[in-house]
Amino acid sequence: MNRALNFNAGPAALPEAVLKEAEKNWLDFNGTGMAVMELSHRSKEYQAVHDKSISLLKKLLSIPDDYEVLFIQGGASLQFSMVPMNLLSKGQTAQYVLSGSWSEKALKEANKIGKTFIAASSKDQKYRFIPEYNEDGDLDNAAYLHITSNNTIYGTQWHSFPSNEKTPLIADMSSDILSRPLDMSNFDLIYAGAQKNLGPSGVTVVIIRKELLEKSSDELPSMLNYNTYAKNNSLYNTPPTLAIYLLTLVLEWADKEGGLEQIEKMNEEKAKILYDVIDESDGFYLGHALKDSRSRMNVTFNLHNEEASKDFLHQAKEAGFVGLGGHRSIGGCRASIYNAVPAEHVQKLAEFMKAFKNKN
Known part of the structure; x- marks a missing residue:
């Protein structure tokens, strides 16, 4: 069989080695007599997959111990709402850098939650470049600064990141996570839909500094509260087990590369x-x-x-x-x-x- 010359923006190409490994275990995962998507998410066989995925993410991205790795559903689009719901407190302002359509959508959702401010934008130039962010003004009431690290529609990418000790940096990295090393200390929260570099659609990876979890209000619905996932190892409800299994295989592939x-x-x-x-x-x-x-x-x-x-x-x-x-x-x-x-x-x-x- 000839593989397609696949340049789709997402869902996107998966490593051929990953697909072959999944095919090999499709009907019988590790001698269970079941496919991985048939396993109970409470079983030890699935638990091993789940924990290995988190461990490999921490290894590949050099994630320190003061961060949590969460698996959430709903894609990056749900994170457009969850980020301000959890982190934008009353009296604070969320800063957004507009570098493309997805950052616009993130801002639109944040506007429904609280006060926002456009910190920089290249919209008037048809998003042909990453706008320069100036750390001017009073940042004492800034809840966070949100950026989109890579812009799939316009083909632009941040090659260096803002740095400000007073303002947490939030990054939507759906389309370039795992494509280069990162200094995790620069970021307070990273989220990424899996369907570009991490695996199939269905799971969203959230990497959050633990101290930020204190900002999440207990009044939030359970499934929209980051603490729900952190306290339950992302197993509060049934996670997207097949997507996480394939994520694990992609991470193993990246490690071997x-x-x-x-x-x-x-x-x-x-x-x-x-x-x-x-x-x-x-x-x-x-x-x-x-x-x-x-x-x-x-x-x-x-x-x-x-x-x-x-x-x-x-x-x-x-x-x-x-x-x-x-x-x-x-x-x-x-x-x-x-x-x-x-x-x-x-x-x-x-x-x-x-x-x-x-x-x-």
Whole structure:
């Protein structure tokens, strides 16, 4: 069977080795005579999977002991609400940096909970770059600063992060977590939907500094309170067991690949292949993001006119490439090159782009 040349933005490609391992254990997980999604979430067999996933996350991301790792459902979109519900106290202001559509949506939900402030924005420039955040003004009443580390729609990415000891930093890392090493001490809460670099959709990873848990009010509904998950090892109710099992396999794969230092190197090399084609095309391909804000996860570009873009996408589909259409909100083209997308597939796309330019 030929694997698709999959450049979907999410749900996205999974490592082939992970899928083969899951297939091998599909009907009989560890001699139980059951598939992993048939196991009780209270069983010792599933508990081992659950705990291993948390342990591998802590290892790969170098998460210190003063953080909790939580597994929550509802995707990053639920976190848009849970973050302010748990952390935005009365009399405080939540700061948001707008760098794309997802940060806009996070701000929209926070506005329903409490007072917010736009700390920086590149919206008026069509989100072509990561805006500069200035730590000016009175931050004494700031509940937190929220950023989106990678913007899938516009193809921009934070390459260095804000640092302010007085204001907790919250990051939506749904589309670039596990793509590079992080200094966890810079962050107070990270959340990430799994369907880009971590595994299939269904589970959201939340990494939170333990002292922040004190801000969560007991008046919150149980399933919207971070403490519910922290106190119960994310087993208060039935978790998405299959998604967590596949997350564990992805983390094992990343560890075997050499950890995040090696994965970052591979991602840099893959991104360079495509950006070189764009930069050397004499304007035939037009990158959306400014060079110093370019994403290593989502390469966004247009062709010199709309008709050419349509023709490019049509021929790319015929050639076996999947998921190259830009987001419906802005159009154009987008190649999502997450961790699991092989370098050979990226090279094939680069060759196709060169050949298409030469023909046209």
